[in-house]
Amino acid sequence: MSALVYPEQTRFALREGVTCVTVPTGAVLLNPPHNEKLTGLGAAQVQALKSLNQGPATLSEMTVEDGVGELLDRLTDGGWLAVTVRDGGRDLYTIRPFAQAPARPAHVRTWSATLSKFAVVHRDSEGFVLEHPLAWCDLRIHDPRLLALLDGTGAADIDLPYSIKNQLTEDLLWCGFFVADPEDEDREFRTRSWSAPDLWFHRRSTLGPRTITWEHFGPTKWAKGTFPQPPARKTAYPGAPIALPVPDLTALRAQDPTLTAVLEDRYSCRAFDDNAPITAAELAELLYRAARTREVKPVGDDEELLSRPYPSGGGVYELEVYPIVRHADGVPAGMYHYDSFEHALRPVADLDSPAVQRLLKSTSATLADGALPQVVLVLAARSGRVMWTYEQVSYASMLKHVGVLMQTIYLAGTAMELGVCAQGFSDTAAFVTAAGVDELEECNVGSVIVGRPAPRG
Incomplete structure (x- = not known):
C-alpha cells in the first residue's frame, strides 16, 4: 500500500524511539541496533523529515511534490513510520512498528484471509490493541467498530467505506495478524505445535524485537515508592504450629x-x-x-x-x-x-x-x-x-x-x-x-x- 493511496487524512509519524538527524541533502534514522542512512534527498524530502521530527503529519501537510510520497513509501515499508488511518476526521487504527517491516505480500484474495491463531486482542490504558508474538508491529484500534472486521463476518454491517475495510485487511496481512489461508498454521509442525499462550508467553518474557532495552523489562523495581513491597514472611496461619x-x-x-x-x-x-x-x-x-x-x-x-x-x-x-x-x-x-x-x-x-x-x-x-x-x-x-x-x-x-x-x-x-x-x-x-x-x-x-x-x- 503506497503512502500516496492511503486515505488523504492518514497521519504519518516516526515510530516510537526513532531519532531523525537531517543534513541539507540527507538524513540518518537512529533506532539502535538498527540505523539507516538516507542520501541524495531533495529539499522537500528533507523538509518532510523535519516535519516528522515535530510530530504526526499528513502527506498534504508535508507536500506531495518532489518525491515526498516515495520517501514516505520507503519509510513506511521499512517500518520506520507509525501510520494512523483516519476517516471523517476520526482515527480508525494505527500501525505501530517496533522492528523492521517485511516486504508487503503479493496480492491475495483478502476475502479469504482470517485472523491468525496467535493474534491477541486486549485492552490497555489507551484502548484496544491487536498483537502477535511474531509480528513486527502492533495495531492500535481506535474505533471499536473495526473489531467486528477481525473475524471477517461483520464487514457488511459496518458503516465505513469499502476502501477502508479493504485497506485494513491488506494491512492486517502485511502486519502478520491475518493469514491468507486459515489452514496454513496447521500444516507445519513448527506452527501447529505452539499454542497461542505458550508462544506469546515466550516472546513477552524474553528480549527480542519487541524488547531491546531494559526499559520496562527485568528488575526495574517499578513499584518502589508507589506500593509497599509484599512482606518476605507470609502471615502465619492461626493454628498451633x-x-x-x-x-x-x-x-x-x-x-x-x-x-x-x-x-x-x-x-x-x-x-x-x-x-x-x-x-x-x-x-x-x-x-x-x-x-x-x-x-x-x-x-x-x-x-x-x-x-x-x-x-x-x-x-x-x-x-x-x-x-x-x-x-x-x-x-x-x-x-x-x-x-x-x-x-x-x-x-x-x-x-x-x-x-x-x-x-x-x-x-x-x-x-x-x-x-x-x-x-x-x-x-x-x-x-x-x-x-x-x-x-x-x-x-x-x-x-x-x-x-x-x-x-x-x-x-x-x-x-x-x-x-x-x-x-x-x-x-x-x-x-x-x-x-x-x-x-x-x-x-x-x-x-x-x-x-x-x-x-x-
Missing part, C-alpha cells in the same frame, strides 16, 4: 553421598511403600535442607531479601511450600504450611476437606496404579514478591524458581534415600480454596510427591 527437629548439617556434610552420586542416582519415584512411610524427622530434614529461610536481609526501610538453599532472582524468594500429609509416621494427616522462618508446620486444612482431596487425587495420574502419595509438597508463589521488582519476566521467573526448588528437593531426597517425583501440573482452583488465598496474590505453581520408595525390582 508443629515444631520440627533441626538436622545436624555438620554431620550431613561428612556423611552425605557425593554430588555426583546423587545426580546419577536421582530418579522420579512413582511407587511408594505405605508399610514404612516417611517419618516426621525425614520430612523435617527434607524441608530444612531444601526450603528453609537461612537469612533475612533488610534493604533500606522498605525492602527485605532472603537467603534459602536454592537460588531465586533478586533474592525475593516468593515460593511457599504446603505439605499435604496423607500417611507419615509422626505427623497427623492434613494440609500444612511450612513456616520456613521457624522451621515448623502450621495447620491449614483437614485432609478430608474437598479441596485438599482434589489436590491429593490430582497426583494419582503420576503414581503407579493410581495410588495416592504419602506426602505431596504443593508449591505456591506469592507473586507480588517477584512482580514488585520485575516487569514482563515475573511469571517466567517464578517458573524457573519452581524448577530449581524441585531439583533441590530431588537431590536432597536422593541423598536421604527418599522417593521424589515432581509434577508438571496441579489443581490451581483447589489450592486457592484449600489455602484460603487470593489467586492474584498467591497461586499454585507446582507440586512434588515425596515418601518412602517401594523396593525396586
Whole structure:
C-alpha cells in the first residue's frame, strides 16, 4: 500500500524511539541496533523529515511534490513510520512498528484471509490493541467498530467505506495478524505445535524485537515508592504450629553421598511403600535442607531479601511450600504450611476437606496404579514478591524458581534415600480454596510427591 493511496487524512509519524538527524541533502534514522542512512534527498524530502521530527503529519501537510510520497513509501515499508488511518476526521487504527517491516505480500484474495491463531486482542490504558508474538508491529484500534472486521463476518454491517475495510485487511496481512489461508498454521509442525499462550508467553518474557532495552523489562523495581513491597514472611496461619527437629548439617556434610552420586542416582519415584512411610524427622530434614529461610536481609526501610538453599532472582524468594500429609509416621494427616522462618508446620486444612482431596487425587495420574502419595509438597508463589521488582519476566521467573526448588528437593531426597517425583501440573482452583488465598496474590505453581520408595525390582 503506497503512502500516496492511503486515505488523504492518514497521519504519518516516526515510530516510537526513532531519532531523525537531517543534513541539507540527507538524513540518518537512529533506532539502535538498527540505523539507516538516507542520501541524495531533495529539499522537500528533507523538509518532510523535519516535519516528522515535530510530530504526526499528513502527506498534504508535508507536500506531495518532489518525491515526498516515495520517501514516505520507503519509510513506511521499512517500518520506520507509525501510520494512523483516519476517516471523517476520526482515527480508525494505527500501525505501530517496533522492528523492521517485511516486504508487503503479493496480492491475495483478502476475502479469504482470517485472523491468525496467535493474534491477541486486549485492552490497555489507551484502548484496544491487536498483537502477535511474531509480528513486527502492533495495531492500535481506535474505533471499536473495526473489531467486528477481525473475524471477517461483520464487514457488511459496518458503516465505513469499502476502501477502508479493504485497506485494513491488506494491512492486517502485511502486519502478520491475518493469514491468507486459515489452514496454513496447521500444516507445519513448527506452527501447529505452539499454542497461542505458550508462544506469546515466550516472546513477552524474553528480549527480542519487541524488547531491546531494559526499559520496562527485568528488575526495574517499578513499584518502589508507589506500593509497599509484599512482606518476605507470609502471615502465619492461626493454628498451633508443629515444631520440627533441626538436622545436624555438620554431620550431613561428612556423611552425605557425593554430588555426583546423587545426580546419577536421582530418579522420579512413582511407587511408594505405605508399610514404612516417611517419618516426621525425614520430612523435617527434607524441608530444612531444601526450603528453609537461612537469612533475612533488610534493604533500606522498605525492602527485605532472603537467603534459602536454592537460588531465586533478586533474592525475593516468593515460593511457599504446603505439605499435604496423607500417611507419615509422626505427623497427623492434613494440609500444612511450612513456616520456613521457624522451621515448623502450621495447620491449614483437614485432609478430608474437598479441596485438599482434589489436590491429593490430582497426583494419582503420576503414581503407579493410581495410588495416592504419602506426602505431596504443593508449591505456591506469592507473586507480588517477584512482580514488585520485575516487569514482563515475573511469571517466567517464578517458573524457573519452581524448577530449581524441585531439583533441590530431588537431590536432597536422593541423598536421604527418599522417593521424589515432581509434577508438571496441579489443581490451581483447589489450592486457592484449600489455602484460603487470593489467586492474584498467591497461586499454585507446582507440586512434588515425596515418601518412602517401594523396593525396586
